[in-house]
Amino acid sequence: MKDKYDSRPDYCRRIIKSRRELATSSLVADRYACGQQIYRSRNSIVYQGWDTVSGNAVVLKKLPDGASPQRVAEFCREGTILKLQTHPGLIHGEGYFFSHEQHWLVMEPARGELLLDLLASGETCKWPIKFKIKILKNIACAIKALHKLRWEHGDIKPDNLFINTKDANVTILDYSSSAVIGSPRATQSYSPEWRPSWLLNGRIDTRADAYGLALLAISLWFPHKRVSEMKTISWIAYRFVKIVSKM
Numbered sequence: 307m308k309d310k311y312d313s314r315p316d317y318c319r320r321i322i323k324s325r326r327e328l329a330t331s332s333l334v335a336d337r338y339a340c341g342q343q344i345y346r347s348r349n350s351i352v353y354q355g356w357d358t359v360s361g362n363a364v365v366l367k368k369l370p371d372g373a374s375p376q377r378v379a380e381f382c383r384e385g386t387i388l389k390l391q392t393h394p395g396l397i398h399g400e401g402y403f404f405s406h407e408q409h410w411l412v413m414e415p416a417r418g419e420l421l422l423d424l425l426a427s428g429e430t431c432k433w434p435i436k437f438k439i440k441i442l443k444n445i446a447c448a449i450k451a452l453h454k455l456r457w458e459h460g461d462i463k464p465d466n467l468f469i470n471t472k473d474a475n476v477t478i479l480d481y482s483s484s485a486v487i488g489s490p491r492a493t494q495s496y497s498p499e500w501r502p503s504w505l506l507n508g509r510i511d512t513r514a515d516a517y518g519l520a521l522l523a524i525s526l527w528f529p530h531k532r533v534s535e536m537k538t539i540s541w542i543a544y545r546f547v548k549i550v551s552k553m
């Protein structure tokens with residue numbers, strides 16, 4: 307896992323305090339000022355932003371040009387979940403907008419630090435066992451709140467989790483792989499390391515999220531192991547998580 311952390315692009319983590327910090331006059335959906343880019347991948351571009359109506363910082367996520375219709379549909383679905391859910395451990399937002407010929411999502415800025423960065427810096431090795439367990443419990447609660455709404459998250463991994471290192475509160479991001487429980491499962495995954503082939507069959511259920519939670523637990527205790535090296539131990543952890551969390 308370590309090499310993945312090392313190749314992570316640099317991005318800005320600070321939540322902005324005022325619109326003056328954004329050198330822009332054009333507004334997305336006539337309301338949201340779009341500022342500095344904080345992340346870019348082939349799937350999305352993420353920016354700091356400002357809601358000129360509520361006067362709060364926001365985060366804007368945009369689809370790169372030329373996105374496929376399937377990706378646009380996923381993006382709209384992500385917007386639906388952002389608006390729908392209210393659990394504090396799940397990122398909430400204003401949803402999907404089409405503006406300036408671009409597809410956008412508007413959401414609240416996640417508080418805390420990305421778990422990926424905390425693992426990479428070695429910070430998680432310093433955490434007491436009790437604190438790690440509290441974090442895993444909070445993640446499990448948030449995942450179960452999403453399951454209650456009949457959605458599977460589908461991409462539970464350190465890149466999609468913010469942790470508040472003071473109180474162990476968590477925020478789960480990124481509903482781009484989410485799907486309604488009971489619907490047919492897509493045969494491809496954006497994070498194949500985090501979802502083995504035996505989880506790609508049948509209908510959508512909660513197994514992938516239980517597996518993701520099990521891998522997170524292993525990452526907290528064995529931060530230097532590669533996910534791909536952990537096949538047997540991850541299967542055992544997965545069975546354990548399923549029994550303990552009744553997922």
Ligand SMILES: Nc1ncnc2c1ncn2[C@@H]1O[C@H](COP(=O)(O)OP(=O)(O)OP(=O)(O)O)[C@@H](O)[C@H]1O
Pocket residue numbers: 344345347348349350352365367397413414415416417420465466479480481482
């Ligand atoms: N609401 C937010 N608050 C703060 N940072 C965010 C927020 N949303 C996204 N980010 C940052 O942008 C990154 C990518 O966001 P996200 O996972 O939603 O996009 P993605 O399309 O899944 O990207 P990837 O394909 O790389 O997984 C996150 O890891 C995080 O660093």
Ligand SMILES: [Mg+2]
Pocket residue numbers: 465466480
């Ligand atoms: Mg992601």
